[in-house]
Amino acid sequence: MSAAPDVLVVGGGVVGSAVAWWLAREGVSVTLLERGELAAGASGAAAGMLAPIGEDAGRGGPLLHAGLRALAGMDALCEELRERSGIDPEWRRSGILRVARDDAEAARLQAQASARPELGLELGWLDGAALRAEEPLVALGVRGALLSPREGHVRSPLLARAFARAAASLGARVETGVAVRALVRDAGGVVRGARTAAGDLPAGLVVLCAGVWTGALAGAAGAGEASDRALPIEPVRGQILSLDAPLPTLRSIVWGGSTYLVPKGDGTIVVGATEERVGFDCRVTAAGLRGLLDAAPRLVPALAGCTFRGAWAGLRPSAPDHLPLVGAWPGTIGLFVAAGHHRNGVLLASVTGEIVAGLVLGKDVPPCARDFAPARFGPTGSAA
Ligand code: GLY
Numbered sequence: 001m002s003a004a005p006d007v008l009v010v011g012g013g014v015v016g017s018a019v020a021w022w023l024a025r026e027g028v029s030v031t032l033l034e035r036g037e038l039a040a041g042a043s044g045a046a047a048g049m050l051a052p053i054g055e056d057a058g059r060g061g062p063l064l065h066a067g068l069r070a071l072a073g074m075d076a077l078c079e080e081l082r083e084r085s086g087i088d089p090e091w092r093r094s095g096i097l098r099v100a101r102d103d104a105e106a107a108r109l110q111a112q113a114s115a116r117p118e119l120g121l122e123l124g125w126l127d128g129a130a131l132r133a134e135e136p137l138v139a140l141g142v143r144g145a146l147l148s149p150r151e152g153h154v155r156s157p158l159l160a161r162a163f164a165r166a167a168a169s170l171g172a173r174v175e176t177g178v179a180v181r182a183l184v185r186d187a188g189g190v191v192r193g194a195r196t197a198a199g200d201l202p203a204g205l206v207v208l209c210a211g212v213w214t215g216a217l218a219g220a221a222g223a224g225e226a227s228d229r230a231l232p233i234e235p236v237r238g239q240i241l242s243l244d245a246p247l248p249t250l251r252s253i254v255w256g257g258s259t260y261l262v263p264k265g266d267g268t269i270v271v272g273a274t275e276e277r278v279g280f281d282c283r284v285t286a287a288g289l290r291g292l293l294d295a296a297p298r299l300v301p302a303l304a305g306c307t308f309r310g311a312w313a314g315l316r317p318s319a320p321d322h323l324p325l326v327g328a329w330p331g332t333i334g335l336f337v338a339a340g341h342h343r344n345g346v347l348l349a350s351v352t353g354e355i356v357a358g359l360v361l362g363k364d365v366p367p368c369a370r371d372f373a374p375a376r377f378g379p380t381g382s383a384a
Contacts, residue, residue, distance in 0.1 A: 005031040005173065007360060008194055008203035010180050010217060012036075013043035014156055014349040015338055016209030017163035021081075022353030024170035026361055031201065032164060032172060033194065035179035039160035041211050042345060045314025047240060047262045047270045048156040050074065050347045051096055053112075053121065053148055054255060062371035063323060063344065066351045068119060069366055071150055077350055078154070084166035089159040090265055093152040095252040097126070097135060097145040099299060109146040121150050135250060137300045142256070153253060153262050156346045163349070180210075180217060183335070191334035207336040207356060208329075211317040212280065214339035218329060231325070232377050233340045235280055235315035238273040239288035243296070243306040245269045250300065259295040261303070268309055271296045275316075284311045318342040325374040326355045336360075337374055 009020045012034025020032040034040070052067020078091040100106035113125035126134060127144045134147070168174045184193045184200050193202035208214045215231035242264075250263040262270040274288045289311055297304040319325055319340040329335045336359070338352050351366060358365035 004193070004202040004204070005029045006204045008033065008201060008206045009209055010194060010206060011209035011211065011214070012038040012160065012164060012174070012176060013041050013209065013211055013345065014039060014160040014163065015043075015211075015341060015345055015352050017160045017167065018349035018353035019207055019209055019338055019356045020167040020172050020174065021163040022357035023360065024167040024172040026357050028357070028360060030167065030172045031203070032167065032174045033178045033180055033196065033201070034176045037176055038164050039157035042314040042316055043160050044157045045238065045240060045312050046156040046346050047260065047272045048154045048159070048346050049151070049253060049260065049262060050153060051151045051253070052347060053151065054096070054098060055343050055347070062368040066366065066368040066372075067344065067347050068121075069368070070347050070351050073350060074152070081162040081166050084169050085162045087158055087162035087165055089162050090155040091152065092154075092265070093150060094263070095147060095149040096151045097131065097138070097147055097252045097254050099131070099138060099145040099254060099256040100143040101141070101256055103143065106143040110144070113146050121148055123148055135252060135254065137246065137250060137302050138254060139299055139301055142299070151253070154346060155264070159346065159349070183217065189332065191332060205334055205336060205360065207338055209338045211339060212315045214317065214337055218335070218337065231329070231337065232319055233317045233325070234277065236318045236342070237276040237278050237281065237313055238316055239276075239284055239292065239311065239313045240270060240272040241289060241292055241311035242268045242270050242309040243303055244309060246302040246306055254299055256299045257295070259292065259299060261296060261300060269303065269306070271303075280315065282313050282315055284313050288313070316342050319377070324348060324352060324372050325377065326352050326369065326372040327359055327374055330375045
């Protein structure tokens, strides 16, 4: 391999691709290595929602703030990526209807509708009649819905490819089919690059963006030994399926309980998702599909008659506090991680790239960078 880049990004999912894009945009020499195809892992399996409200579970914390920052930047980001890469990530500000299936959910969602107007999300409560005027396909028993018009969805593999191609257009080297076997450390323990089948690639800094495989790579670099703590990222399987949409289809994402229905531009509805701690098992199972296929028509009865198109699964990389780890891995010089985005890799990809680029260049970073710092899990961190 030739010319050492300043930064070597390992992993071509939506997060690694976004990191490469932000660095390239700042003029940093960057190489992105992906062992398979771009977006072959969790990014390829995701429904592609940008939904900070639901994922924050009402905590009002860093996830919400980072998510709102991501949402606010989405129109301009996708426009810039489309121009640079020629790929349209299919960002649609479709809105999300979080539906109330009983009185308790109605009370909770109605309270959310009037809370925190300063966030600018334009939330509103729709009673049953107003909901069915908005989305006639929603089940009659549904009491109402929290309408969140500013959230939406992308096609996440397209977003990853758009980031990577836009980075390449700015000089980044993007190589697929190149697996990193280990990280290269010098005698002082400093990470100096990565080992691949094609040889060692030296780099000033390595950023691991390998989703659930990030921990194994960090361990191979001795990060666990150096910090006396392994990277705390666990796989959480999400199974997902798609159906041909009824005609006319849904306009908004409809979300009830743990089930969401995302109407895509190709005439399908994506139904997600399970949340299962089954290790690195990425299979689609009968039980997983049965749960989704039972739940979807309870929200939108017409889905029971729709053609089944396919099903797949991805492994969400999850830290114990469900926040991502973005920044320097404590105790190991030359190593950053950007992983552990749990259910929010698509939502937080761009903010993650912004944080990494800011840290690398010593620039200002968004306030959430403090909450996402991997040091919270290091030897003296508080979240471990
Ligand atoms: N972002 C939704 C999920 O992970 O299921």
